[in-house]
Amino acid sequence: MRAMVVTQFGPPEVLKLQEMPQPRPGPEDLLIEVHAAGLNPVDFKICRGAFREGRTVPFIPGYDVSGLVREIAPAVRGFKIGDAVYASPSLVRNGADAEYVCVDARTAAHKPASLDHIQSAALPLVTLTAWEALLLRAQIQNGETVLIHAGGGGVGHIAIQLAKFHGCRVLTTASRDESIKLCRQLGADVVINYYEEDFVRRIEQETGGRGCPIVFDAVGGQTFDRSLDCLAVNGRLITIVGTPSPEIPRKLFRKNATLYFEFVGAPTVYGVHPESQGEILRAVAKLVDEGQLKPHVGRVFNLDELAEAHRVQESGHVTGKIVVRVRV
Amino acid sequence: MRAMVVTQFGPPEVLKLQEMPQPRPGPEDLLIEVHAAGLNPVDFKICRGAFREGRTVPFIPGYDVSGLVREIAPAVRGFKIGDAVYASPSLVRNGADAEYVCVDARTAAHKPASLDHIQSAALPLVTLTAWEALLLRAQIQNGETVLIHAGGGGVGHIAIQLAKFHGCRVLTTASRDESIKLCRQLGADVVINYYEEDFVRRIEQETGGRGCPIVFDAVGGQTFDRSLDCLAVNGRLITIVGTPSPEIPRKLFRKNATLYFEFVGAPTVYGVHPESQGEILRAVAKLVDEGQLKPHVGRVFNLDELAEAHRVQESGHVTGKIVVRVRV
Numbered sequence: 001m002r003a004m005v006v007t008q009f010g011p012p013e014v015l016k017l018q019e020m021p022q023p024r025p026g027p028e029d030l031l032i033e034v035h036a037a038g039l040n041p042v043d044f045k046i047c048r049g050a051f052r053e054g055r056t057v058p059f060i061p062g063y064d065v066s067g068l069v070r071e072i073a074p075a076v077r078g079f080k081i082g083d084a085v086y087a088s089p090s091l092v093r094n095g096a097d098a099e100y101v102c103v104d105a106r107t108a109a110h111k112p113a114s115l116d117h118i119q120s121a122a123l124p125l126v127t128l129t130a131w132e133a134l135l136l137r138a139q140i141q142n143g144e145t146v147l148i149h150a151g152g153g154g155v156g157h158i159a160i161q162l163a164k165f166h167g168c169r170v171l172t173t174a175s176r177d178e179s180i181k182l183c184r185q186l187g188a189d190v191v192i193n194y195y196e197e198d199f200v201r202r203i204e205q206e207t208g209g210r211g212c213p214i215v216f217d218a219v220g221g222q223t224f225d226r227s228l229d230c231l232a233v234n235g236r237l238i239t240i241v242g243t244p245s246p247e248i249p250r251k252l253f254r255k256n257a258t259l260y261f262e263f264v265g266a267p268t269v270y271g272v273h274p275e276s277q278g279e280i281l282r283a284v285a286k287l288v289d290e291g292q293l294k295p296h297v298g299r300v301f302n303l304d305e306l307a308e309a310h311r312v313q314e315s316g317h318v319t320g321k322i323v324v325r326v327r328v
Numbered sequence: 329m330r331a332m333v334v335t336q337f338g339p340p341e342v343l344k345l346q347e348m349p350q351p352r353p354g355p356e357d358l359l360i361e362v363h364a365a366g367l368n369p370v371d372f373k374i375c376r377g378a379f380r381e382g383r384t385v386p387f388i389p390g391y392d393v394s395g396l397v398r399e400i401a402p403a404v405r406g407f408k409i410g411d412a413v414y415a416s417p418s419l420v421r422n423g424a425d426a427e428y429v430c431v432d433a434r435t436a437a438h439k440p441a442s443l444d445h446i447q448s449a450a451l452p453l454v455t456l457t458a459w460e461a462l463l464l465r466a467q468i469q470n471g472e473t474v475l476i477h478a479g480g481g482g483v484g485h486i487a488i489q490l491a492k493f494h495g496c497r498v499l500t501t502a503s504r505d506e507s508i509k510l511c512r513q514l515g516a517d518v519v520i521n522y523y524e525e526d527f528v529r530r531i532e533q534e535t536g537g538r539g540c541p542i543v544f545d546a547v548g549g550q551t552f553d554r555s556l557d558c559l560a561v562n563g564r565l566i567t568i569v570g571t572p573s574p575e576i577p578r579k580l581f582r583k584n585a586t587l588y589f590e591f592v593g594a595p596t597v598y599g600v601h602p603e604s605q606g607e608i609l610r611a612v613a614k615l616v617d618e619g620q621l622k623p624h625v626g627r628v629f630n631l632d633e634l635a636e637a638h639r640v641q642e643s644g645h646v647t648g649k650i651v652v653r654v655r656v
Contacts, residue, residue, distance in 0.1 A: 137586065233594055233598045233600050234594065234600060234601075239577070239581070241581075242577040242578065242580075242581030242582075243577055244574055244577050244578060245574075245577065246572055246573075246574045248576055248577070248587075249567070249570040249571055249572050249573065249576070249589065250570065250572060252570070252589045253567070253569075253570030253589040253591055254570075254591055254594075255589070255591070255594070256589060256590065256591040256594035257589050258465065258586060258587070258588050258589070259576075259586070259587040259588075259589075260586050260587075261577065261580045261581040261583070261584060261585050261586070261587075262584065263581055263582055263583070263584040266561055266562065266582075266583070266584035270561045272561050272562060273562075
């Protein structure tokens with residue numbers, strides 16, 4: 001089969017179109033004919049050597065898929081040949097930037113009927129991330145104020161929608177015009193252009209000096225460090241990046257705060273409750289088909305343009321999601 | 329009234345017996361005639377200058393009280409003159425090492441009927457800490473394995489009992505013979521003498537290499553750092569110390585872990601849901617009177633021996649709690 005492979009660890013140029021053997025489903029797997037593959041920052045990170053232990057080149061990246069079921073392991077229930085499904089493939093197996101990919105059936109679900117494969121492939125990884133972070137872990141409640149960093153980004157634009165759907169007041173940061181516009185369209189109550197104003201001071205004003213009870217950070221670095229300063233007493237801070245910050249205990253202890261490290265790969269990498277992701281994706285498909293949640297696809301690339309797609313992802317100059325068209 | 333006061337920030341020698349004005353209850357307060365005051369590590373920390381902002385000497389330490397209600401602010405409901413009550417006074421007001429103390433009535437409860445004042449004064453701060461940490465925040469579940477550091481300590485010996493009562497398997501660390509014996513009496517399933525063996529390796533063995541799903545650290549320093557290594561995927565780590573550790577994100581992100589900073593002073597210091605502590609202490613009194621929870625008082629000192637009590641607390645050479653007898 002045709003696949004884009006990482007030939008050695010490095011920048012996007014290491015990605016090459018190659019013939020690779022079609023994968024064979026393991027005992028819990030579906031073999032999916034890939035129609036579209038979503039792109040995420042984890043792709044260029046893995047390409048550059050993150051999560052490297054035990055991984056050998058060449059391998060196929062791509063951790064979002066939408067496509068059709070072509071083979072089903074005997075023990076698997078709930079799917080039939082030809083079903084249109086979506087999932088986030090394991091970070092430690094070959095991914096979806098290819099004609100076929102195997103995924104653990106427990107992590108997959110039927111894709112939203114109201115979306116095509118391109119749009120469906122934009123959903124799994126970012127929606128699982130935002131859902132696990134906000135709903136299962138921080139457990140946002142109706143009426144709470146949530147600060148979502150990079151609201152125009154892949155995770156951010158889904159997080160805004162989930163938080164609004166759950167009755168929260170949403171404050172968000174963004175900088176590019178297109179991202180600010182998207183945040184507003186999605187219903188964010190306050191959009192802070194962090195190039196033009198200090199977000200910590202603005203959060204202070206917006207929360208009567210109390211700080212924000214929930215902060216969701218998909219950016220890391222300074223944004224994480226400064227988020228420590230705008231968290232309220234009893235606050236919940238979620239990071240999906242894991243910035244090394246020596247200030248964490250000093251700034252969070254007196255606030256009686258909680259820090260969630262959200263690593264969406266955990267269920268598939270460690271095999272701990274993989275079925276939870278299938279359950280979430282079923283709930284997500286329902287929400288999408290009811291018109292309550294919608295992915296924003298900012299750019300579409302063909303499979304052989306994957307290196308360029310990685311470059312754009314890495315530049316951060318994209319609103320919503322990048323999706324790779326594999327078979328149309 | 330007679331009171332032990334911190335005359336300047338420093339070691340236990342700065343504590344002096346002095347005449348101080350009897351406090352006058354604020355609008356939410358009870359005036360309590362102190363019969364006994366519990367001692368905690370926070371006492372010597374505050375004496376040495378912790379939580380110093382806005383605090384002026386001389387002040388009265390002592391953050392656990394058991395005694396009788398002598399005055400009640402007009403708006404307060406639920407108490408009458410002469411009631412025997414217990415509470416953890418605010419860290420930013422004068423404390424209980426005196427003949428009288430004022431506490432926010434919302435944070436107080438009737439003391440357990442089955443205990444005397446000495447035993448009751450051993451409960452509030454450590455039990456609030458363990459209850460908030462294990463039940464409200466980490467939300468331990470029946471059948472889960474919990475590692476409790478310093479199981480023979482003030483917080484630890486209560487945490488063991490709460491975890492056992494909720495059906496958990498309890499692993500605990502201790503070193504002195506008396507502490508090990510207490511941990512066993514309280515029903516700990518595994519007691520690890522950390523002077524004799526590496527607790528990280530032992531936890532690995534005891535959990536089939538998966539690590540512990542819940543770790544409760546009341547020790548800090550190296551114990552906290554090494555706890556990062558024995559936490560399971562999806563694990564919950566609770567610290568009541570806030571050790572500055574630059575390794576936190578690197579070690580916890582990939583584990584999809586949660587880090588709770590438990591600061592028991594938050595409700596009284598910031599006035600955020602002070603009623604939660606009264607509710608917990610009512611539930612605690614019921615549990616104690618049903619024979620499900622029991623404080624262990626390791627040493628009793630008279631009020632004028634408070635400096636010596638601080639020295640013993642600071643040395644760590646005490647099993648369970650130190651209590652100060654004020655009026656008997």
